[in-house]
Amino acid sequence: MNKTVLVTGASRGIGLAIAKKYADQGFNVAFTYVAENRKINETVEKVKGDNDVKVIAYQLNVTSVEQCEEVLAKIYEEFGTIDVLVNNAGITKDMLSLKMKNEDFFSVVNTNLGGTFNISQLVVKKMMRAKTGSIINISSVIGSTGNAGQVNYAASKAGIIAMTKSYAKEYGKKNVRFNAIAPGFIETDMTNELPDSLKENILANVALNRFGQPEEVANVAYFLGSDESSFVNGQTIVVDGMMI
Ligand code: NAP
Secondary structure: OEEEEOOOOOOHHHHHHHHHHHHOOEEEEEHHHEOOOOOOOHHHHHHHEEEEEEEEEEOOOOHHHHHHHHHHHHHHHHHOOEEEEEEEEOOOOOOOOHHHHHHHHHHHHHHHHHHHHHHHHHHHHHHHHHEEEEEEEOOOOOOHHOOOOOOHHHEEEHHHHHHHHHHHHHHHHHHHEEEEEEEEEEEEHHOOOOOOOHHHHHHHHHHOOOOOOOHHHHHHHHHHOOOOHOOOOOOOOOEOOEEO
């Protein structure tokens, strides 16, 4: 029987590449998006491709515990189990801290860190009972380095690394693994909006002398969800081409 992955925020960017990777490897895929106007049927078809797998998209704001409960109930009814969870949904609201509003701090922390907690809490209970599962949280290199203009984002991504290690310590005995991925600069909508001068500065500090592609993060996300990584737990894998 096919295994099932749930990927949050997979309507585009890194999440979409992860959902596609798992479908290509024979997983059934449940994925989420938040915006009203997404042409989501096209995205479902893109993820499915020619694979003989089930792919269903669910609209979900990960900051709402109520919505998380409702959507998770639907996913379990449709798919039976979730074998791999990828907490990928995330946002930025960049601003130097002097000018950052409370609401911009908390909306980023509540989405990136709070959303990861909201979904993990619901999924880990079932994985614990099944005595198997892998949860992958998408952090960022900024969670270790910090970044001017990203007090909110950096705090949320550092929190994800610490949260991942703590969950890993709690659930290791139940054979549920938690790992994080810390991407560097990956070409998606999130980074496309940055000014060219900033992009040039960042590029000058990447040893591989190029930006990453969503598929290069997806390959690592697949490794961490597969049995190939069966003794990897509580780790953060950096995927940044070596930022120096
Ligand atoms: P993206 O292209 O902006 O896509 C973000 C995804 O998250 C979309 O699917 C979006 O849904 C969803 N989303 C946003 N707010 C949500 C909410 N409240 N509830 C549920 N879903 C929500 O971003 P990306 O660049 O692929 O980034 C994906 C993850 O990687 C994020 O956690 C980001 O912080 C992390 N990351 C990215 C980079 C990079 O260089 N791109 C580097 C390090 C880490 P809609 O499409 O419906 O809006």
